[in-house]
Amino acid sequence: MKFCKEITMQHTALAPDQAMAAHPLEYSDPELRVYADEQAQDILDTVIWYMPLVLPCMAAILIFMLAFIAVFMA
Template identity: 70%
Template sequence: MSNTQPPPDQALAEHPMEYSDPELRVYTDEQAEDILDSVVHYMPIMLPVMGALQIFMLAMIAVWMA
């Protein structure tokens, strides 16, 4: 009985040795980037801005309800 699946350590590897689709290999090797890494640079700006917006909206709701 032959095993067609890769071993678990290779299946979970970050860069597998073989790809069934050659275009997938090109994409993963050259163009793919981690989404989290592309967003992390904006966090020191966006967190305080979104916090201030949320506080403003909560204060506006409190005034509206009063």
């Protein structure tokens, strides 16, 4: 006697490499492409200006956290 049902899984989503390949290289609306490119450029420009300040601060915090863990564990 068989007590277990056979389960078949159906995948509805594409694999990541296939999903990226299926991504359109051209937009149907040219204004949407311009808007999307502008938004991407604006976000990148705003983040880049903060990086020289954020990276050293986060590194210092990480060093102090690691030192605290070392002292606490000793």
